[in-house]
Amino acid sequence: MEKGIQWNEQVDVLVVGSGFAGLTAAIEAGESGKNVVVIEKMKSAGGNSIISDGGIAAPDTKLQKKWGIEDSEQMMYDDMLKAGLGLNHPKLLHTVVSNARSAFEWTIDALNVPYLDRVDIFGGHGVARCYTPEGVTGGTILKKMLQKINELGIPILYSTSFRSIITDEQGHVIGGAVLKEYDYRADTGIPANIRTQRGIILASGGYGADVDFRSIQDPRLDEKIQTTNKPFATAEVLKSALNIGATSVQLSEIQLGAWSSPDERGFGDGPLFADYILFQYGVIVDPHTGKRFVNELGDRKQLADAILHIGYPCIGIADDKAVKYSGWDISKAIRKGVVKTFDSMDDLATFYDINTEALQASINRYNGFVQRGIDDDFQKPIVDEAYPMEKAPFYAMRLWPKVHFTMGGLSINERAQVLDFNDNTIDGLYAAGEVVGGVHGASRLGSCAITECIVFGRIAGQNI
Numbered sequence: 372m373e374k375g376i377q378w379n380e381q382v383d384v385l386v387v388g389s390g391f392a393g394l395t396a397a398i399e400a401g402e403s404g405k406n407v408v409v410i411e412k413m414k415s416a417g418g419n420s421i422i423s424d425g426g427i428a429a430p431d432t433k434l435q436k437k438w439g440i441e442d443s444e445q446m447m448y449d450d451m452l453k454a455g456l457g458l459n460h461p462k463l464l465h466t467v468v469s470n471a472r473s474a475f476e477w478t479i480d481a482l483n484v485p486y487l488d489r490v491d492i493f494g495g496h497g498v499a500r501c502y503t504p505e506g507v508t509g510g511t512i513l514k515k516m517l518q519k520i521n522e523l524g525i526p527i528l529y530s531t532s533f534r535s536i537i538t539d540e541q542g543h544v545i546g547g548a549v550l551k552e553y554d555y556r557a558d559t560g561i562p563a564n565i566r567t568q569r570g571i572i573l574a575s576g577g578y579g580a581d582v583d584f585r586s587i588q589d590p591r592l593d594e595k596i597q598t599t600n601k602p603f604a605t606a607e608v609l610k611s612a613l614n615i616g617a618t619s620v621q622l623s624e625i626q627l628g629a630w631s632s633p634d635e636r637g638f639g640d641g642p643l644f645a646d647y648i649l650f651q652y653g654v655i656v657d658p659h660t661g662k663r664f665v666n667e668l669g670d671r672k673q674l675a676d677a678i679l680h681i682g683y684p685c686i687g688i689a690d691d692k693a694v695k696y697s698g699w700d701i702s703k704a705i706r707k708g709v710v711k712t713f714d715s716m717d718d719l720a721t722f723y724d725i726n727t728e729a730l731q732a733s734i735n736r737y738n739g740f741v742q743r744g745i746d747d748d749f750q751k752p753i754v755d756e757a758y759p760m761e762k763a764p765f766y767a768m769r770l771w772p773k774v775h776f777t778m779g780g781l782s783i784n785e786r787a788q789v790l791d792f793n794d795n796t797i798d799g800l801y802a803a804g805e806v807v808g809g810v811h812g813a814s815r816l817g818s819c820a821i822t823e824c825i826v827f828g829r830i831a832g833q834n835i
């Protein structure tokens with residue numbers, strides 16, 4: 372009994388959250404023989420990780436070599452720093468980039484995650500370095516992580532919500548207060564205290580769905596802006612750490628996904644078309660002018676800010692050749708009516724009420740850039756396999772940003788230890804994944820969140 376606390380159970384390591392960061396940390400801690408318990412407030416595992424595309428980025432990999440792609444840690448570092456507008460904490464960014472390849476290989480060698488035999492480039496990356504698991508879903512990775520967790524005999528306590536961190540008189544973390552049999556809708560449960568010998572790893576994800584908390588940080592992001600996150604991506608665990616003196620960094624850096632459609636809820640099926648096909652091979656136009664206004668392969672912040680600045684949904688267009696060449700199956704988005712097909716550019720212009728001549732002039736001008744390999748207007752990198760857009764049917768989608776990722780979060784060091792206001796470590800407190808801030812600065816590049824979850828999940832699990 373400490374401070375009159377009634378302990379209900381005792382473990383070496385308590386992991387909060389069953390997404391990629393939490394499960395990775397639990398696996399690493401479990402592999403070293405620790406008695407680990409994962410708690411998860413919902414009835415099943417996976418958080419936002421399970422609904423992600425599962426895209427993971429890493430430089431200098433075998434797959435890149437196979438496809439003849441030259442890359443390096445420095446190039447990935449520079450791309451992430453550029454997108455982050457230089458706000459990325461250099462040591463954390465360096466840790467992610469220098470461990471990215473081994474994190475990716477760990478998912479293959481230790482977990483047996485199957486990946487597609489392709490390497491993709493997403494906006495803001497200078498070269499193709501993004502890998503996609505079979506099924507184009509984070510569920511593929513999560514399933515393998517859960518298999519490993521089972522093999523190691525690590526229990527996941529579902530419907531168990533973390534409420535507060537318990538410290539001793541010296542400020543060392545000695546346990547956590549939780550609600551068991553947690554009823555998410557009523558926010559109620561049975562109080563219990565878990566004593567920890569080694570400490571707690573916070574891996575509770577971001578706060579993209581916490582409208583109250585996110586709009587304190589960025590008042591534009593009120594309830595009128597949709598999110599791609601699950602509704603339980605909220606800030607209570609982050610706040611519990613702030614309550615014992617942890618420092619937060621960059622909480623107002625909240626990413627909007629520019630590939631989202633206002634014609635479906637959540638992440639949906641449109642982003643597969645927008646992010647994987649249209650941004651590389653197509654154009655985005657302002658329907659009021661018929662003109663392009665942005666580098667379609669800009670990073671997420673550039674794209675989302677440009678569309679928000681226009682003030683209404685814009686139209687993304689690609690042609691049949693692009694869709695066929697990409698190899699992606701976008702039939703679901705077409706069936707849902709999120710992506711529409713047109714026999715001619717005139718039909719497309721009429722449907723979206725765009726001036727036909729203005730639109731055709733924009734397409735002709737863009738096609739000229741593709742032929743010359745240089746975009747004089749917006750400096751979009753013209754990928755080698757790009758062709759002029761001229762082959763019907765034409766595919767189009769309305770684009771309007773949704774809250775997608777929170778770059779801000781807890782301040783940690785390279786060993787995943789949570790830091791206080793004086794930059795000192797808080798004994799027994801670790802964090803990994805989206806609950807952490809500072810890696811991505813002002814804007815995260817696609818596929819780099821999962822890399823971060825696995826890199827820092829492994830570090831947290833090993834160091835605790």
Ligand SMILES: Cc1cc2nc3c(=O)[nH]c(=O)nc-3n(C[C@H](O)[C@H](O)[C@H](O)COP(=O)(O)OP(=O)(O)OC[C@H]3O[C@@H](n4cnc5c(N)ncnc54)[C@H](O)[C@@H]3O)c2cc1C
Pocket residue numbers: 387388389390391392393410411412413416417418419420421422423424425426427509531532533534574575576577599600601603604605607608638775776803804805806817818819820821822824
């Ligand atoms: C639709 C979508 C697609 C994405 N696609 C990609 C992609 O392809 N590549 C990429 O790099 N990134 C992608 N991202 C971002 C990436 O998926 C997330 O940043 C990452 O999965 C977060 O992992 P995590 O483990 O930190 O948190 P999560 O996976 O969100 O897990 C956190 C868990 O903690 C639990 N939790 C929260 N509070 C408590 C509490 N009080 N008590 C107990 N448990 C709690 C939650 O219920 C949740 O299960 C995507 C995000 C979304 C929303």
